[in-house]
Amino acid sequence: MLAFFVMALFAIEKTFTASACQEDDTLKIISREEWGARDAKHITNMSNPVPYVIIHHSYIPGACNDTDQCKQAMRDMQDFHMDDREWWDIGYSFGVGGDGLIYEGRGWTRMGAHAPKYNDQSIGICTIGDWRINIPPPNQLKAVQDLIAFGVRDGRINKSYKLLGHRQTRPTECPGQALFDEIKKWPHFSSTTKEVKMPANTL
Numbered sequence: 001m002l003a004f005f006v007m008a009l010f011a012i013e014k015t016f017t018a019s020a021c022q023e024d025d026t027l028k029i030i031s032r033e034e035w036g037a038r039d040a041k042h043i044t045n046m047s048n049p050v051p052y053v054i055i056h057h058s059y060i061p062g063a064c065n066d067t068d069q070c071k072q073a074m075r076d077m078q079d080f081h082m083d084d085r086e087w088w089d090i091g092y093s094f095g096v097g098g099d100g101l102i103y104e105g106r107g108w109t110r111m112g113a114h115a116p117k118y119n120d121q122s123i124g125i126c127t128i129g130d131w132r133i134n135i136p137p138p139n140q141l142k143a144v145q146d147l148i149a150f151g152v153r154d155g156r157i158n159k160s161y162k163l164l165g166h167r168q169t170r171p172t173e174c175p176g177q178a179l180f181d182e183i184k185k186w187p188h189f190s191s192t193t194k195e196v197k198m199p200a201n202t203l
């Protein structure tokens with residue numbers, strides 16, 4: 001009888017050990033090649049770890065619900081940023097889709113174009129969709145949080161990082177009121193960085 005209990009305990013302990021070991025330290029990220037990115041016109045390197053994480057929404061394109069749509073959204077944003085804004089590349093470090101997947105933009109080590117004054121010291125994450133009224137679905141929010149957590153573990157993001165919404169860096173609606181209210185509840189949200197007031201006549 002005693003032997004049975006000892007064996008049972010040993011089995012439980014083994015199960016825990018096995019699952020702890022399975023917490024893998026890789027994160028699936030859809031590469032630029034996989035979503036069909038154009039080459040950047042120019043690259044400026046950025047050193048890690050960065051002290052800021054800045055959350056955006058795309059507003060347009062709207063939410064993408066499967067991987068084909070999300071890849072298309074990444075290509076549309078890149079075209080807009082390169083052709084209309086005349087930037088070197090898609091502005092964001094990463095996109096996160098309604099399919100719960102993470103898409104590589106400029107990545108961890110290339111300086112982004114998404115938040116003036118913060119571009120060389122932040123990771124900019126675009127939560128694809130318009131999040132003024134509704135928050136993104138749980139799988140999309142979880143992917144954003146997983147990306148940040150991985151970045152901290154991997155030495156890409158300072159473990160004492162500050163989390164900001166885009167509107168705390170310049171006058172903009174981004175990342176949408178609903179998503180902004182959501183990230184206020186997340187760890188590391190910095191309420192000391194005040195929202196930049198928008199002129200009355202802008203959205």
Ligand SMILES: *[C@@H]1O[C@H](CO)[C@@H](O)[C@H](O)[C@H]1NC(C)=O
Nearest residue numbers: 043044045046047109110111
């Ligand atoms: C930027 O980083 C890449 C990849 O690590 C490297 O090959 C390249 O030489 C760097 N460029 C500059 C200007 O430091």
Ligand SMILES: *[C@@H]1O[C@H](CO)[C@@H](O)[C@H](O)[C@H]1NC(C)=O
Nearest residue numbers: 062063064065066069070098
């Ligand atoms: C994704 O689903 C939302 C909610 O149903 C819908 O509004 C949106 O148009 C869909 N996106 C696409 C690209 O079809």
Ligand SMILES: *[C@@H]1O[C@H](CO)[C@@H](O)[C@H](O)[C@H]1NC(C)=O
Nearest residue numbers: 048049050051158159160161
């Ligand atoms: C992380 O941030 C803290 C607080 O700003 C700073 O003291 C520290 O040097 C940073 N660490 C690295 C590795 O950059």
Ligand SMILES: [Zn+2]
Nearest residue numbers: 056057166174
């Ligand atoms: Zn933004």
